Amino acid sequence: MRQYFPIFDNAVFLNFAGVAPVSIPVRDAVIRWTEIGSKSDFDYNQLISDAKYLYSKLLNGSINGFFFTRNTTSGLQIFIQNFPWRSGDSVVISDCEFPANRLPWLGLKNQGVDVRVLKTKNMKISLEEFISLCDETTKAVSVSFVQYLSGQRIDLMTLGKFCREKNIMLVVDAIQGLGVVPIDVEEAGIDWLSADGHKWLCGPEGAGIGWASQRAMEIVKPKSSGWLAQKNPFNFEQFDCDLALDANMYLDGSINVIGIMALNAAIKMLLDIGIEVIYKKVLSLTDYAINIIKQRDFLLLTPERELDRAGIVTFKSKNDPIIDFETLKRQNIICSLRGGYLRISPHFVNVEGDIDQVFEVIINGLKGRVSDPF
Numbered sequence: 001m002r003q004y005f006p007i008f009d010n011a012v013f014l015n016f017a018g019v020a021p022v023s024i025p026v027r028d029a030v031i032r033w034t035e036i037g038s039k040s041d042f043d044y045n046q047l048i049s050d051a052k053y054l055y056s057k058l059l060n061g062s063i064n065g066f067f068f069t070r071n072t073t074s075g076l077q078i079f080i081q082n083f084p085w086r087s088g089d090s091v092v093i094s095d096c097e098f099p100a101n102r103l104p105w106l107g108l109k110n111q112g113v114d115v116r117v118l119k120t121k122n123m124k125i126s127l128e129e130f131i132s133l134c135d136e137t138t139k140a141v142s143v144s145f146v147q148y149l150s151g152q153r154i155d156l157m158t159l160g161k162f163c164r165e166k167n168i169m170l171v172v173d174a175i176q177g178l179g180v181v182p183i184d185v186e187e188a189g190i191d192w193l194s195a196d197g198h199k200w201l202c203g204p205e206g207a208g209i210g211w212a213s214q215r216a217m218e219i220v221k222p223k224s225s226g227w228l229a230q231k232n233p234f235n236f237e238q239f240d241c242d243l244a245l246d247a248n249m250y251l252d253g254s255i256n257v258i259g260i261m262a263l264n265a266a267i268k269m270l271l272d273i274g275i276e277v278i279y280k281k282v283l284s285l286t287d288y289a290i291n292i293i294k295q296r297d298f299l300l301l302t303p304e305r306e307l308d309r310a311g312i313v314t315f316k317s318k319n320d321p322i323i324d325f326e327t328l329k330r331q332n333i334i335c336s337l338r339g340g341y342l343r344i345s346p347h348f349v350n351v352e353g354d355i356d357q358v359f360e361v362i363i364n365g366l367k368g369r370v371s372d373p374f
């Protein structure tokens with residue numbers, strides 16, 4: 001499986017929470033695009049139905065609810081811009097969210113919406129405190145499935161149940177969870193989900209997945225509709241709007257064909273392996289890393305309990321994190337530096353030896369690495 005990713009020929013890649021490297025199936029899909037792009041018989045509808053079929057397998061959501069987005073932010077913005085807000089409504093978010101799921105909400109203040117921001121401790125969300133910010137004015141809450149910095153995974157089932165009982169829309173930024181943690185959007189009671197495909201899904205940047213529940217589609221109607229959002233988008237002579245009844249209503253114009261082809265190939269690769277299989281592998285790798293972090297008495301930011309995390313492990317060694325990060329980079333060990341911590345994020349292609357290499361370098365410096373020619 002490691003051969004799927006040519007980057008491993010000369011690097012140890014542990015940054016799937018950043019931007020995934022190009023895999024062979026994705027590369028082949030892009031090449032295929034160049035081939036069909038030079039012919040005129042491209043089957044647009046087939047591409048769309050293939051994509052929606054794959055998304056429904058991945059998210060267990062009804063096919064009607066899927067739509068294409070440019071990225072996580074744009075998928076969230078469709079909800080934020082089109083929900084029928086009234087002055088006095090409130091929404092609840094958290095201060096530890098990646099900006100994609102924070103900044104777009106703040107603009108609602110201009111419409112008289114009370115944007116309540118949970119102040120987290122140690123960059124982790126207490127569901128109890130989050131829920132306690134909701135009241136009868138609350139129309140929506142928004143969380144990341146998995147937090148980008150701490151790696152905390154949210155118990156969507158519990159939050160979804162609460163939201164259904166209180167008639168609150170549950171909006172989820174799923175980019176750090178999709179492709180690594182199994183999810184059932186219907187069962188979890190999610191109303192709106194958005195994720196770009198360039199992290200754990202192993203797709204390219206700029207081709208995202210949106211999903212809306214039936215009740216969301218009944219409430220969130222686009223204020224300004226696109227030509228592709230119509231029931232018959234290819235009837236170019238149609239003058240008035242005749243919006244699609246499914247989530248195609250959220251489309252604007254031409255879709256990102258090359259990106260969707262590449263993302264389809266990536267999702268197919270993951271589904272062929274099986275998300276459950278991937279999840280178990282990733283958890284065993286993150287367990288492995290957490291054990292070393294604890295043995296060494298390093299500072300672990302990620303929650304220890306398996307149910308509270310996914311593929312991200314964030315920590316600080318006893319060294320300056322910037323030095324650790326730079327030293328690792330010089331050894332072609334790719335992870336990331338976030339909020340003054342090191343973040344490693346292994347996927348199904350990684351092995352325990354990759355994690356060993358991280359800690360060898362951190363503990364012993366450059367000379368510690370077995371392959372070090374000096």
Ligand SMILES: Cc1ncc(COP(=O)(O)O)c(C=O)c1O
Nearest residue numbers: 071072073098100144148175196
């Ligand atoms: C939780 C989370 N949401 C969103 C994004 C990216 O947002 P977008 O797809 O809009 O660029 C990231 C990227 O780092 C992220 O970690």
